[in-house]
C-alpha cells in the first residue's frame with residue numbers, strides 16, 4: 001500500500017512535520033507528526049524514535065494498535081478489530097485494549113472512568129465521537145452511548161524524545177448530576193508478553209528512592225499515594241522491560257510518570273491472557289467528585305515513552321524531556337548555582353550576626369547563593385511553634401532581613417529563604433485566629449505531625465491568604481530563591497464548610513490552588529527560583545517540577561547513602577534538578593564519618609550545595625572546598641545538562657558505583673567513581689566510557705583520585721570507550737573524579753544557558 005493511500009485523509013501537524021525524505025528513513029526523522037487515516041479509522045503519532053497508533057474498532061471503542069519503535073510511514077496499522085469473545089467469562093469489552101475505558105457494559109478490567117448518576121445508573125460505555133488536531137495536539141471526544149457525558153482525550157507529543165502526554169476532561173452535558181468515583185488520565189496498553197519486569201521507586205523519610213524490580217505476572221500492582229501529596233512510599237514513575245534482554249543500554253522499555261502532586265495511583269494489571277495495562281491518575285481511594293450538569297473535571301497529564309535502548313536511555317529521554325518541556329525555564333535549562341544552606345549549621349538558632357558570618361565564609365569559598373533555612377520568622381525557636389506567622393522575628397533580626405540580604409548581595413551571592421506555607425503550628429497567631437482553616441472533620445480530634453497541621457488550601461480564603469503573605473514577603477525583600485518545604489502527610493481530610501457530598505473535592509482543589517499560587521508568584525516575581533522540598537524527597541513529580549526549579553531528594557546527606565538515593569532518583573528525574581549538599585562528618589543521620597573529598601564528589605553528581613557548619617572548617621578544609629567548588633563550576637553544565645550513563649550501580653548497597661555525564665555536543669565528559677568498602681586486594685573494575693565522539697581526542701584530568709600507571713593523558717574517544725580507564729580506589733569510602741575534555745572545536749552547539757555568579 002502506498003503512502004498516499006495509507007494516509008487517505010492525512011492530517012499532518014505537530015511540533016514539526018515529517019518530510020518525505022524523513023519518511024523514507026524514519027529513524028532519522030527529527031520531527032513529530034499526527035495523522036488520521038480516515039479509511040482505516042486509525043490515529044498514528046510518530047515522534048522521536050517511536051510510533052504510537054490506535055484506532056476506532058467496529059464497536060466504536062478506541063483500541064490501542066501499536067506502541068514501540070518508529071515504523072515506516074507506509075506500514076499499515078489497523079483497522080482495529082474487536083477481539084473475539086473467548087468465553088462467557090471473558091467479555092469482549094475486557095479483552096479489548098481500550099485507550100480509555102468507562103466502567104459499563106460487560107467490562108471487568110480496571111476502568112479509567114467510573115461514575116454514578118443521581119438516579120442510580122452506574123453504566124458508562126464510552127464510544128468514539130470525533131477528533132480534531134490543534135496546535136500540535138490531538139483531541140478526541142468520546143461519548144457515553146446513552147447519556148450526554150463526554151470525555152475529551154488529549155494527546156501531546158514531544159518531537160525530540162517521543163514522550164507522549166495524555167490527559168482527559170470529563171464533561172457532564174446530561175440533565176442530571178453525576179459523581180465521579182475514579183478518573184484516570186490515561187491507560188497505556190503494552191503488547192502481550194510473559195516476561196515483563198516492573199521497575200518502581202519506594203522509600204521513606206531519609207531513605208528515599210530505592211529502586212525495586214519485580215516480575216509482572218497475572219494480577220495487579222498498585223503504585224500510589226493516599227497521603228494528599230506525592231509521597232515517597234512510591235514515586236509516581238514506572239518502567240516496564242521485556243525480560244531476558246534488558247540492561248542499561250539494551251532492551252525494550254516502556255516508562256512513564258504522572259504530573260500530579262496530590263494523591264495518585266498507577267495501576268499495573270496483567271490479565272491471564274498476558275495483556276498489560278497501566279492506568280494512572282487521581283487515586284480513587286477516598287475520591288469522589290460531583291459534577292452538576294454543565295460542570296467538568298480535568299485530569300492530570302500522564303507522560304510515557306518507549307525506547308529499545310535499555311533503561312539507561314529511558315532515563316536520559318526523561319531527563320531531556322524534563323529539561324526541555326517541563327521545567328519553568330524550558331526549553332533552556334538554567335544551571336543551578338552553588339548554594340549554601342544554614343540548616344545543619346544553625347538549625348533554629350538563626351540571627352543576623354551568625355548568618356552574616358556564615359555568608360562571608362560561604363562567599364569566600366565560591367558559593368553563589370546563600371539560603372537562610374527555618375527559624376527566621378514568628379515564634380519559631382523549635383518546630384513546636386510559629387508556622388503560619390510569616391513575619392520576621394525581630395529578636396533574631398532586629399532590623400528585618402534587609403541588612404543580611406544586602407550583605408549577601410554585597411558578597412556577590414543571591415539570597416534565599418525557607419518557607420513552609422501550607423502548614424500551621426497550633427501554637428501560632430494564624431491558628432489562634434483561624435482554627436477552622438486546617439483540614440479537619442468537625443468535632444473530631446486533629447492529628448498533628450511534627451506539631452503541625454495542614455492548611456486547607458482548597459479553600460479560596462486560605463489560598464488567597466497564603467498567596468498574599470508570600471507575595472508580600474517577596475515584594476518587601478530582595479529575595480531570589482524560596483526553599484518551599486512541606487513536612488507532613490494529610491490527616492482527617494475534611495472540609496466541613498462544604499456540603500458533605502462536595503468535601504472530597506479537596507483532593508483536586510487543594511493541588512490546583514497550590515499550582516495556582518506557585519504560578520502567580522512566579523509571574524509576579526519572575527526573578528525568584530523555587531525548590532520543592534518535602535522533608536526530603538516526598539514531593540517530586542512532573543507536576544510540581546513544572547513550577548519549581550529544583551528539588552531536594554532527601555534529608556539524608558550521608559554521602560554513601562546518597563549514592564543509592566541519587567542513583568534511584570536518576571531513573572526518573574534529571575540531575576539538573578537534584579540538589580545535593582556537603583554536610584558535616586560524622587553525618588547527623590547515621591554517624592558515619594567520611595572525608596571531605598568523598599562528600600564533595602558525591603554531591604557534585606547533582607546541583608552542588610554546602611550545608612555544613614563552615615565556620616568550623618580548618619584552613620586545609622577551606623582550601624579543599626574552594627578547589628572543589630571551582631572545579632564543579634567547570635563541569636556543572638555537563639553534570640546538569642549532559643547525558644547520564646550509570647556505569648556501576650550502587651543499588652543493594654553495592655560497594656562500587658560509577659556514573660558518567662557527557663555534554664550533548666560531546667565536548668566534555670565527567671566520570672565519578674566511588675568505593676564504599678574495599679575487599680581484600682581487589683582492583684577497581686575498569687570503567688568503559690560511553691557516548692563520546694569515537695574519532696575525537698579527549699584529554700583526561702583528575703579532579704581527585706589516582707589513575708593506573710600508564711594511563712595516557714590524551715586518547716581517542718574510541719580508546720576511552722573500548723580500552724577504558726583504570727582508577728585506583730582503595731579501602732573504605734574512597735572516590736575519584738575524572739574530566740575528559742575534547743581537544744579541538746565542537747561540531748554542534750549546546751542548549752544550556754550559563755548561570756552568572758549572581759542570578760538576580
Ligand code: GLA
Nearest residue numbers: 343373374533534535536555
Ligand atoms: C525539613 C527539611 C530540612 C529543613 C527542616 C527545617 O526537615 O527537609 O532540610 O529545612 O525541614 O525545619
